[in-house]
Amino acid sequence: MNTLGKLLVSIQKLSIGISHRILxxxxxxxxxxxxxxxxxxxxxxxxxxxLTGSLCYRCGYPMEQFCPPETWCGTCNANEPDxxxxxxxxxxxxxxxxxxxxxxxxxxxxxxxxxxxWMQGAANxxxxxxxxxxxxxxxxxxxxxxxxxxxxxxxxxxxxxxxxQHKPQWLIRQRNTQSQGFKSTKNRQENxxxxxxxxxxxxxxxxxxxxxxxxxxxxxxxxxEACAKTLLVAGAGQIxxxxxxxxxxxxxxxx
Ligand SMILES: [Zn+2]
Numbered sequence: 001m002n003t004l005g006k007l008l009v010s011i012q013k014l015s016i017g018i019s020h021r022i023l024x025x026x027x028x029x030x031x032x033x034x035x036x037x038x039x040x041x042x043x044x045x046x047x048x049x050x051l052t053g054s055l056c057y058r059c060g061y062p063m064e065q066f067c068p069p070e071t072w073c074g075t076c077n078a079n080e081p082d083x084x085x086x087x088x089x090x091x092x093x094x095x096x097x098x099x100x101x102x103x104x105x106x107x108x109x110x111x112x113x114x115x116x117x118w119m120q121g122a123a124n125x126x127x128x129x130x131x132x133x134x135x136x137x138x139x140x141x142x143x144x145x146x147x148x149x150x151x152x153x154x155x156x157x158x159x160x161x162x163x164x165q166h167k168p169q170w171l172i173r174q175r176n177t178q179s180q181g182f183k184s185t186k187n188r189q190e191n192x193x194x195x196x197x198x199x200x201x202x203x204x205x206x207x208x209x210x211x212x213x214x215x216x217x218x219x220x221x222x223x224x225e226a227c228a229k230t231l232l233v234a235g236a237g238q239i240x241x242x243x244x245x246x247x248x249x250x251x252x253x254x255x
Contacts, residue, residue, distance in 0.1 A: 047095035051088055051122060051246070059221060060086045062248060081221065082228040083213070083239050085126055088246035089118035092217055096245045100216055104150045115244050116157035119214075123242040126212060131240070132165040133158060136215040136227055137196070139176035154244060155214035164212075170202050171227060188222035196227050198234040207235040218246035 040048070054063040056073035058081055063071065090096040102108040103115065120127060135151035143149050152168045159166035175195040198206060213227050218241070228239040 044095060047093065048099075049091040049093055049096075050118070051091060055087070058085060059083070060088055060246065062091075082225055082232060083221075083241050086218060086221070086224065086241040086243070086246075087119075087123035087126060088218055088243040089115075089122040090245040092219075092245040092247045100150075100245060104146070104216060107147075109148070109153060112153055112157050113161075116154055116161060119154065119158060119242050119244055120161060123240075126240045126242060127158070127162045127164065129210065130164070131210045131212045132167050132170070133212050133214055134170050134227075134231070135168050136213060136223060137168070137171050137173040139173040141176055151215045154216065158214065158242070167202075167205075170198060170206060170211075171231065172197055172199060185220045185222060188220050189226070192223050192226040196230040198230060203234055206231065208237045210238045210240070211236050213239060213241040215241070215243045216245070218243040220247075 051060065051062055054065065054067040054071070055061065056063060056076055057070045058072050058076040061073040061075065063073065092100075099111070099115075103111060133155040135149060135155040138146065138149045138151075149168070155168065156166050158164070173195055174197045177191050177195050211231055213224055213231075215224060218224060224241045224243075228241070231239055
């Protein structure tokens with residue numbers, strides 16, 4: 001990001017709301033001045049890939065061909081997920097990765113509403129029924145280091161715009177797991193096994209609830225599945241999930 005961009009973002013972080021009216025906006029990708037919050041230069045827009053068209057009914061994987069709405073992908077057919085439906089706004093690509101890293105590690109929370117609007121657009125069906133939004137939690141040490149949980153910011157913003165309940169305290173990460181990057185699917189599952197817990201004082205409230213898990217990126221789905229399993233064991237009724245982006249790897253699809 002150039003020096004002007006860094007300066008504008010710093011000022012906007014200090015005085016969101018006021019500065020937006022008097023200072024130019026900065027691209028969510030780099031330091032370029034743009035017309036509105038969350039806007040990108042046209043060449044960056046072209047590189048973003050929104051997940052539309054035929055998707056696996058369960059995990060939201062993009063199908064290669066047009067399919068009836070309730071079609072499952074090969075992976076879900078082979079191993080039914082605990083999460084009923086997952087939807088994501090973007091394919092995790094170089095460009096969406098830059099957006100998310102700027103948000104998560106660069107503190108670009110000024111784009112939060114734009115991101116949650118994209119997620120709402122991708123998951124209208126899931127969000128149109130009564131539900132409680134629960135973010136994938138960070139371990140306390142990681143949250144203190146980062147100063148915020150990016151998933152909780154996304155779930156808070158979505159809950160507000162969709163007028164749904166937001167309960168970030170219902171799920172905690174009791175073990176500070178290693179990063180899931182560069183691990184195989186099996187190792188990712190092992191890494192997050194037993195990592196999450198519902199505090200005893202919320203067990204009664206969770207019983208029978210429809211819960212929507214919120215995360216920034218779905219990689220293999222192992223973290224979301226571990227969260228879902230924990231909530232279901234605690235008595236939740238149904239679990240759906242929404243993420244800002246998802247990794248799309250080639251898989252063998254069947255009906
Ligand atoms: Zn699937």
